[in-house]
Amino acid sequence: xxxxxxxxxxxxxxxxxxxxxxxxxxxxxxxxxxxxxxxxxxxxxxxxxxxxxxxxxxxxxxxxxxxxxxxxxxxxxxxxxxxxxxxxxxxxxxxxxxxxxxxxxxxxxxxxxxxxxxxxxxxxxxxxxxxxxxxxxxxxxxxxxxxxxxxxxxxxxxxxxxxxxxxxxxxxxxxxxxxxxxxxxxxxxxxxxxxxxxxxxxxxxxxxxxxxxxxxxxxxxxxxxxxxxxxxxxxxxxxxxxxxxxxxxxxxxxxxxxxxxxxxxxxxxxxxxxxxxxxxxxxxxxxxxxxxxxxxxxxxxxxxxxxxxxxxxxxxxxxxxxxxxxxxxxxxxxxxxxxxxxxxxxxxxxxxxxxxxxxxxxxxxxxxxxxxxxxxxxxxxxxxxxxxxxxxxxxxxxxxxxxxxxxxxxxxxxxxxx
Numbered sequence: 001x002x003x004x005x006x007x008x009x010x011x012x013x014x015x016x017x018x019x020x021x022x023x024x025x026x027x028x029x030x031x032x033x034x035x036x037x038x039x040x041x042x043x044x045x046x047x048x049x050x051x052x053x054x055x056x057x058x059x060x061x062x063x064x065x066x067x068x069x070x071x072x073x074x075x076x077x078x079x080x081x082x083x084x085x086x087x088x089x090x091x092x093x094x095x096x097x098x099x100x101x102x103x104x105x106x107x108x109x110x111x112x113x114x115x116x117x118x119x120x121x122x123x124x125x126x127x128x129x130x131x132x133x134x135x136x137x138x139x140x141x142x143x144x145x146x147x148x149x150x151x152x153x154x155x156x157x158x159x160x161x162x163x164x165x166x167x168x169x170x171x172x173x174x175x176x177x178x179x180x181x182x183x184x185x186x187x188x189x190x191x192x193x194x195x196x197x198x199x200x201x202x203x204x205x206x207x208x209x210x211x212x213x214x215x216x217x218x219x220x221x222x223x224x225x226x227x228x229x230x231x232x233x234x235x236x237x238x239x240x241x242x243x244x245x246x247x248x249x250x251x252x253x254x255x256x257x258x259x260x261x262x263x264x265x266x267x268x269x270x271x272x273x274x275x276x277x278x279x280x281x282x283x284x285x286x287x288x289x290x291x292x293x294x295x296x297x298x299x300x301x302x303x304x305x306x307x308x309x310x311x312x313x314x315x316x317x318x319x320x321x322x323x324x325x326x327x328x329x330x331x332x333x334x335x336x337x338x339x340x341x342x343x344x345x346x347x348x349x350x351x352x353x354x355x356x357x358x359x360x361x362x363x364x365x366x367x368x369x370x371x372x373x374x375x376x377x378x379x380x381x382x383x384x385x386x387x388x389x390x391x392x393x394x395x396x397x398x399x400x401x402x403x404x405x406x407x408x409x410x411x412x413x414x415x416x417x418x
Contacts, residue, residue: 005035008045009071014292014391020333023047023321032307040073043295043314044307049325049345051304052317055296057351062296062315064353065092069294070392071316087235089243089353096352102221102228103236103356111214112359115153116367122149123367127375128408135382138399143252144245146368150360151244155202155237156213168195169242192238199237203230214240240357246393247290248361251346252368253396255284258335260379260401265337270373280337281365286344287335289320292394294353319345320394377404 007013007022026033026047033045046052055062065085067073084090088099126145130136144166152162171191206215218233228236259266269276298313309315323344324332347355355361372379382402388395 004033008035008391009037011389011391014394015387015389017387019292019320019391020324023318023324024326027321027325032305032309034307040071041314043071043316044309045321046304046315046317047321047325048305049322049328049343049349052319052322052345053349054304055315055317056294056345056349056353059093059096059352061298061300061302063092063299064090064294064296065095066297066299067295067314069296071293071295071314083235086231087239088356089239093352098223098226099228099232099236100352100356101223102226103218107214107356107360109359111154111217112363114212115150116363118153119146119150119364120367122146122153123371124409126368127371128410131375131406131408134405135400135402138256138401139249139253139396140398142368142372143256143396143399144249146252146364147245147248150248150364151241154214154244154360155240156206156211156215157202161198164198165195165241165245167191168198169245172242195238195241196234199234199241200230202237203233244357244360246395247357248364250290250388250393250395251284251288251361251365253399254288254290254394255280255365255369256372256379256401257385257396257399258284258287260381262335265335266373266379269337269369273370273373276337277366277370279339279342280369281362282342282344283335283337283339284365284369285346285361286323286329286339286342288394289323289344289346290394291346292320292390292392293318294348317349319348322349375406375409377406379403 004022004026007018013019013022026045031046031048031051033047034042035045036042046055068084068090085095088096088103091099123146126142126149130141136142148162148166149159151157151165152159157165168191172188172195202215203219206213206219210216210220215237218228218236221228259269265280269280293316296315296317298309298311298315301311302309323329323346326332328343329339347358347361379401380403381400383398383400385396386398388397
């Protein structure tokens, strides 16, 4: 098991895609696996679908707040960026329940429906920007653009600022990747601080100039006289900017890789996008699983598959493994846009922390893939895929592609670029 442990703790192994074989072995031989750490207390790996759902739904027994949600130990107390108990991702009920009830005011079906038509038009413009060229970087030119513009639209961020969100989120989640880091070891913390200050200024602007956007809704959200504090608002905007950008961008990128590597599935989707798009989106989400893991801290003793999890133990739920669980998915390493049932847990295994942006993410994926398969012919790789060096986010940085050039839908003056 020493080789397995060296993979689980090595971001480069995930970058090389070595983790799937390791998790397949763990699911078969040791589904609740203990790993010793050189600089930490060690952790349990939860690799089975049923076990992940069990733990994820037991917020009382397994805390997101006690020690954060990452494998690495929380070390931002001295820097002033200890977000435990403050940012929604790192809170437990009842604090989490109250927080979620308030922020839900900004994510009603009505609010999402209001932006869908607008995002459909933006999706057309995004494809217009590259359709005549015949080549592009799929990640930066296509996969990244719609989530950025969606978050900018939801938050009321000016178009010219959307790439600030791209830069901040890359620096925060790419803490282990040289492409996104300077020589400063605190680069991720600096990016978080910059985004935090931007959120503060955005909130101040909406107090002076209310608009029909989520920021305004969040500032004014109230339940029985209770409102978000300024700090809670600013941290939620930080979470929204990063989570809403990174997850959908990487799901789109992984989905396009899977479609190009499985041309019969791409041809099927292209043959009738309206018929196959919903199934394709669900399979893309299962296949991609952009958030590879979340960590919990055990608040009680538990025996699971013969292993004794003790109070205080670090417990790591590997979503990427659960979404390949052979007991749940037939031929889990086959990409099948007609897979049914498809009980994936890309949005979490239910419970208090089920992803707030589920409907938004599905809508964005439907829009971008429908537009791509309807307009871009003969898509193929035009260089090497470059993946993120991380065992937390299953990220893709660059995918050079080529395709048959085609005509724009809209006049060149109708641009999405700043």
